Amino acid sequence: MVKLVQAAAIFVIITLPFMSAIFCGFIILKTYNVSKIIVKEDYLGKTENQTPGNNRSDIKVKARELVMQTKQLAGVEKPSLKWGSEDRVNVLLLGKASEDYPGSNLTDTVILASFNPKTNKAAMLSIPRDLYTRIPNTNKYTKLNAIYHYGFLEEGEKTGIRYISDAIKEITGQEVDYFVMLDFKGFVKLVDQIGGVRINVERELIDTRYPGPNYSYQTFHIDKGWQELDGETALKYVRTRHNAGGDFGRAGRQQQVLGAIKNKFFSVQGISLIVKLNAILDIISQNVVTDIDFSEYGSFVALARNINEHNVINKVLDNRGEDPILTNFSPRLGARTAYFLKPAEKDYSQIHEIAQNIFNLEKLRKTHEKRVEEKPYILLVNRSGNRSAAGVVKKRLTEAGFSRVKEQTAGAETVPDEIFERSVVCDFTSGLKPYSLDLLADILDAGVELIDKPESLEDENFDLMVVLGNNVDEFLKQDEIVLPEEAFMQEEY
Numbered sequence: 001m002v003k004l005v006q007a008a009a010i011f012v013i014i015t016l017p018f019m020s021a022i023f024c025g026f027i028i029l030k031t032y033n034v035s036k037i038i039v040k041e042d043y044l045g046k047t048e049n050q051t052p053g054n055n056r057s058d059i060k061v062k063a064r065e066l067v068m069q070t071k072q073l074a075g076v077e078k079p080s081l082k083w084g085s086e087d088r089v090n091v092l093l094l095g096k097a098s099e100d101y102p103g104s105n106l107t108d109t110v111i112l113a114s115f116n117p118k119t120n121k122a123a124m125l126s127i128p129r130d131l132y133t134r135i136p137n138t139n140k141y142t143k144l145n146a147i148y149h150y151g152f153l154e155e156g157e158k159t160g161i162r163y164i165s166d167a168i169k170e171i172t173g174q175e176v177d178y179f180v181m182l183d184f185k186g187f188v189k190l191v192d193q194i195g196g197v198r199i200n201v202e203r204e205l206i207d208t209r210y211p212g213p214n215y216s217y218q219t220f221h222i223d224k225g226w227q228e229l230d231g232e233t234a235l236k237y238v239r240t241r242h243n244a245g246g247d248f249g250r251a252g253r254q255q256q257v258l259g260a261i262k263n264k265f266f267s268v269q270g271i272s273l274i275v276k277l278n279a280i281l282d283i284i285s286q287n288v289v290t291d292i293d294f295s296e297y298g299s300f301v302a303l304a305r306n307i308n309e310h311n312v313i314n315k316v317l318d319n320r321g322e323d324p325i326l327t328n329f330s331p332r333l334g335a336r337t338a339y340f341l342k343p344a345e346k347d348y349s350q351i352h353e354i355a356q357n358i359f360n361l362e363k364l365r366k367t368h369e370k371r372v373e374e375k376p377y378i379l380l381v382n383r384s385g386n387r388s389a390a391g392v393v394k395k396r397l398t399e400a401g402f403s404r405v406k407e408q409t410a411g412a413e414t415v416p417d418e419i420f421e422r423s424v425v426c427d428f429t430s431g432l433k434p435y436s437l438d439l440l441a442d443i444l445d446a447g448v449e450l451i452d453k454p455e456s457l458e459d460e461n462f463d464l465m466v467v468l469g470n471n472v473d474e475f476l477k478q479d480e481i482v483l484p485e486e487a488f489m490q491e492e493y
Contacts, residue, residue: 126251173352186287188231327399371435420469
């Protein structure tokens with residue numbers, strides 16, 4: 001009996017590494033085959049120039065890639081990516097419905113994920129689906145989540161990806177180095193395959209209008225506290241929006257679940273990991289589209305594994321707080337009223353600033369706090385030649401966080417009664433409120449003048465005076481807005 005046990009032990013010791021190597025080789029080979037199904041290298045127009053070779057050279061390339069993957073996954077080879085820089089790589093994460101869901105081409109999840117390979121820091125910037133966005137190559141505007149839809153209608157999936165990538169570059173000022181698009185079914189299967197995720201629900205959620213089959217509604221409820229979520233529940237958790245926080249709360253939950261999936265996946269060890277990888281690859285082959293090449297998979301896995309969850313920065317662009325990034329915009333479209341979000345400033349410059357400094361948001365937070373603390377009292381004088389300009393600009397400045405704005409009363413003499421070609425911001429504080437001054441000049445594309453307060457205003461405590469010029473017409477123009485009909489049918493849009 002002892003000899004039998006010894007023989008069995010020797011057999012296991014000898015064969016286990018051999019069997020593990022076979023399993024690993026199988027997974028790597030399967031990963032390679034799956035990559036050929038899902039990878040769309042030319043979607044972002046970044047395909048490298050390659051000279052087609054004969055079958056023998058192709059086999060050698062495949063062999064080298066297989067060896068490289070093994071070394072990267074084992075930590076022997078240093079991670080290496082084709083795109084991005086040494087200290088930043090941007091990956092656009094898109095989530096959309098499956099083909100049998102309403103609004104199947106609306107990307108309701110849009111996250112620009114960035115990570116620094118040097119510091120192992122990562123950041124997720126969620127961009128709301130309702131952001132007012134120009135459709136690339138046109139003068140038409142729509143919601144961000146419909147950009148892929150219109151590109152898809154024009155020339156299919158490739159153009160859809162290119163459109164949403166171009167839009168994100170315009171919004172954030174950042175290059176999109178890679179993209180990954182996952183549909184609802186793939187998300188559900190992925191969560192179930194890793195055994196679900198454990199989530200700390202910050203507050204009880206009750207949504208009586210969660211989308212159901214055939215454009216119906218159903219109720220979704222989840223209690224506060226730590227919860228174990230399967231795939232279907234996790235999908236509802238990241239999609240529900242008719243509760244406190246709305247779309248912005250949903251964006252935060254999406255980031256939370258992505259972090260939980262990453263942690264759960266890397267907690268699996270040994271043969272169990274290989275078995276799950278096999279199943280996950282099957283899911284990916286049917287539900288994912290990306291341009292991450294097989295030769296880079298090991299690098300991404302290694303980089304993701306090295307990221308500390310406490311080093312992940314989560315940011316959601318929203319319209320909340322005293323110094324909001326976005327503001328509400330509700331134009332009438334025929335008999336309907338559409339809900340949009342626009343930048344609180346005149347353009348995407350503040351979003352560019354956030355995206356550029358995503359790994360150092362503390363610096364931006366202090367700047368915004370100082371801006372809010374200044375609380376300038378602003379006099380608005382209309383010399384644009386358009387009577388309605390002052391009201392429109394006052395509303396826009398209020399939305400941007402300037403709560404103390406007063407329009408000049410008729411007959412008051414502060415500046416010459418003539419049309420100004422360009423708006424001007426006059427500073428009566430001798431530079432004591434620089435953050436407000438810079439923001440006003442940026443929003444209005446205005447010049448800045450440091451002048452003494454006119455005698456007519458001596459009894460007033462105005463800090464700044466804004467004189468509107470002809471260039472304020474940018475605030476008054478009417479854009480052409482289009483929205484997909486299927487979006488109206490899906491739910492409130």
